[in-house]
Structure formats: C-alpha cells, structure tokens
Amino acid sequence: PTAPLAQRLAAALATSGVEWSRSGALVVDLRSHRTIYAQNAWVSLVPASNEKLAVSYAALTALGPSYRIETSVLGDGRLVDSVWRGDLVLRGRGDPTLEAADLTDLAAQLREAGLAAVTGAIVGDESFFDGRRTAYGWKPQFYLNESPPISALSVGRSGSREPALAATIAFRKALRKAGVRVHGGVRLGRTPAGAWPLASVLSPSLRDLVHAMGTESDNYTAELLIKELGAVVARRGTTPAGAAVVTGVLRAARIPLRGVRIVDGSGLSRLDRLTAGAIVGVLQAALADPLVAPSFLAALPVAGRSGTLEGRMRAPPARGRVAAKTGTTSLASALSGFVAGRFAFSILQNGNPVPRWSARASQDRFAAILASQ
Structure with missing residues (x-):
C-alpha cells in the first residue's frame, strides 16, 4: 500500500x-x-x-x-532661442532597465524640442535613493559579483563604483551625438527646486x-x-x-x-x-x-x-x-x-x-x- x-x-x-x-x-x-x-x-x-x-x-x-519608473531631464535655467542657459539635470528614480538607448532617446527629445546648446553643466541626480551601494549583511564578495552597485541612476547595470557619474558622462556624450553642444562639464548634485521638466523615459511596467x-x-x-x-x-x-x-x-x-x-x-x-x-x-x-x-x-x-x-x-x-x-x-x-x-x-x-x-x-x-x- x-x-x-x-x-x-x-x-x-x-x-x-x-x-x-x-x-x-x-x-x-x-x-x-x-x-x-x-x-x-x-x-x-x-x-x-x-x-x-x-x-x-x-x-x-x-x-x-x-507602475513605471521615470528617468527625466530637467532644466535649471532658461531657454533663449535654441540655447539652454544653465544646467541640465539627469534625474534617476531607480529604473533597473535603463540603457544607453534611453539616454539616446532623452537626447533626441531635447534636440527635437529645438535645443541646440547648453551653456552649463550636465548634473546627475541619484538622490532619490541613499548612496549605499550594497545592503546590510552581505558578504564583501557579493558587491559587484552578485549585484552591480545600487543607485537610483545607473545605465546598463553599470559596474562602476560611481554609477550615477558614469551615467551622466554617457548622457553628455548622447547629447553631443544628437547635435546638442554642451559647454560645461559633468557633476553630481540634486535637482533644484523649480527646475523645468524637459524630457523623460519610462521603465517597463512593474x-x-x-x-x-x-x-x-x-x-x-x-x-x-x-x-x-x-x-x-x-x-x-x-x-x-x-x-x-x-x-x-x-x-x-x-x-x-x-x-x-x-x-x-x-x-x-x-x-x-x-x-x-x-x-x-x-x-x-x-x-x-x-x-x-x-x-x-x-x-x-x-x-x-x-x-x-x-x-x-x-x-x-x-x-x-x-x-x-x-x-x-x-x-x-x-x-x-x-x-x-x-x-x-x-x-x-x-x-x-x-x-x-x-x-x-x-x-x-x-x-x-x-x-x-
């Protein structure tokens, strides 16, 4: 039986x-x-x-x-003719699927809107999350081996120890490739109050x-x-x-x-x-x-x-x-x-x-x- x-x-x-x-x-x-x-x-x-x-x-x-996660570009300054006089901010909200093609899309949106030059810097904003790249209780070898550095702004699951900075540099290159001249450099920072939303992309659904x-x-x-x-x-x-x-x-x-x-x-x-x-x-x-x-x-x-x-x-x-x-x-x-x-x-x-x-x-x-x- x-x-x-x-x-x-x-x-x-x-x-x-x-x-x-x-x-x-x-x-x-x-x-x-x-x-x-x-x-x-x-x-x-x-x-x-x-x-x-x-x-x-x-x-x-x-x-x-x-639910979808937005990555956006905001402007701190004003548009004069086709020139943005001020900084552009690339703001991440934790999209795990963000890729170089999304940066190309953002740059194309700005160019199609008539923007041809930026006098200021390109600022990366990862402040939606804290700056901790791992979680509590992880073995040291889990960092990079089991998960890329955790950031609210990261492109292509970047293995860079500064993923937001790497993303910002990549976006500056995407702007130049789209025909938008950037006179300033790149840095990390927070989106200023009153910054204007200029372009955005969305993650796949939750x-x-x-x-x-x-x-x-x-x-x-x-x-x-x-x-x-x-x-x-x-x-x-x-x-x-x-x-x-x-x-x-x-x-x-x-x-x-x-x-x-x-x-x-x-x-x-x-x-x-x-x-x-x-x-x-x-x-x-x-x-x-x-x-x-x-x-x-x-x-x-x-x-x-x-x-x-x-x-x-x-x-x-x-x-x-x-x-x-x-x-x-x-x-x-x-x-x-x-x-x-x-x-x-x-x-x-x-x-x-x-x-x-x-x-x-x-x-x-x-x-x-x-x-x-």
Whole structure:
C-alpha cells in the first residue's frame, strides 16, 4: 500500500542532508485550506532568494502592476532661442532597465524640442535613493559579483563604483551625438527646486520588472525595488525604509510576522529571516488578490520550462506543474510556490554551509510527490 502523503513528504526531506532543526516546510491545500504537511513551519530561517517573494508581493500591492519608473531631464535655467542657459539635470528614480538607448532617446527629445546648446553643466541626480551601494549583511564578495552597485541612476547595470557619474558622462556624450553642444562639464548634485521638466523615459511596467526578477532571481532589481518602496511609500529611499514597507504590507495581509526579519530585497543578506509559514501566507495572499495574482504567478519559474527551474524537475509529474521560487546561498536552500494550482508550499533549509545539491534534490522529490496527487 502507498504510504500516507505526509509520510512520503517527510521521507523526501529526510534525504536532504540538512539537520531536522534547521529545515522548515509547510504545505496547504488551496481547496480545503487544510495543512497537508508541516515541519518547523514557524521556525525562523535564512530564506535566500525566497526573500524576493515578499518583495514582489509588497511591490505589486503597494505600487500596482502598472507602475513605471521615470528617468527625466530637467532644466535649471532658461531657454533663449535654441540655447539652454544653465544646467541640465539627469534625474534617476531607480529604473533597473535603463540603457544607453534611453539616454539616446532623452537626447533626441531635447534636440527635437529645438535645443541646440547648453551653456552649463550636465548634473546627475541619484538622490532619490541613499548612496549605499550594497545592503546590510552581505558578504564583501557579493558587491559587484552578485549585484552591480545600487543607485537610483545607473545605465546598463553599470559596474562602476560611481554609477550615477558614469551615467551622466554617457548622457553628455548622447547629447553631443544628437547635435546638442554642451559647454560645461559633468557633476553630481540634486535637482533644484523649480527646475523645468524637459524630457523623460519610462521603465517597463512593474509586472514586467517583477517577472524578470522572479524568473531569473535578479538580485539587482530586487534591491532597487525595495529602495523604490522606501522612496515612494515612506519617502526615504533606503533599504531599511523599504524593508519596513514590506513588513507593513505583510502585516496588513495578516501574515504572521514572528520570526520574520526583512533586511534586503534579494535575500543575499545573512541577516534575513522568514518562516515557511510566512512564505505560504505570502503565496496565499498574492493568490487571493485579483490585481496582484496574475503578475505574481507569472513571475514564478516553471519546473522543466523556465527561469531558474528550467533545468530542474524536467520529467513528469512535476514538469510544467510546479511554479516556484528557488533560493540558494551558502547558508540556505529554498523552494516555495504552487503545485498544479492545488497546493501552496514552502521549504527552507539552512546549514553552514547548506548541502545544496542534496537539499535541492530533496526539494524536487517533495514537489514531485505533490504533483502526483
């Protein structure tokens, strides 16, 4: 006879090589709302990139799926004939997709509006966020290797230690290429009060940003989005302010916060903590919100088909039936999401280091068992 479902799920996790006390899991039947399996479901554990589930839910809830991030050019001075007498300011608001083509677009907008010369400087404004380039609790090697420097103004995911300055220099070149003479140099600063908006470009929608972040586990986008939440909702473009917004959104959704500590957006921080129960709560809350659910679900990798799960669970019954967020650092391995539209589940496994390959194999077996139901 076939062993009970909970017993088979426990057996799958028992092969992970992870200490029982450092492994948390929870499965809820979405139809009956019954708990199918629980192991240390409320134990506080390092979530790795499963942190991005909380950030995605909070961003979609607080900002909306159609939200776009603006990068703009403002003028401090006045236009005399075709000459701007004063400075031009390139102001960033944290668009993770900003590229050189966008700078070309901005320069073309100015030229088409009749601007042929600038007497002053080109000023880069990254003050929408603070100047911290990493998040608290990161290993030193994560800087540049796991995420480019964090800035509200950065072009092409710049690896420059001064990304806003690099962007400003690139914009000055784009202006010259568009036929706009620039007599001044480049510098960083803040947009003066009363500066005139002259040109702008918009990022893709938040639903698209969250999709890219979730499917490929993009740390950079996650870190920019948590600062975006801080800047827009709390009026402070810092990671701690954004983390407080995320926590507040979870609290408003009545997700249990005991054992939860949001420190960064990506899950790279060794200080982050979530519980399997809290993550399942995020999954259920996202699914229950008709404005959030389509974008949230579309951002989950699909077993054997897309994103970070493309190379995992490539055979039936899991293939195409498991949609879940992966997570891997030296301290944690995680997998949380949905199975066949019937189950919401979360697995968090910690170690120092975590045995990542055996942990991942046990997660895949666990999800495949659920997919076979």
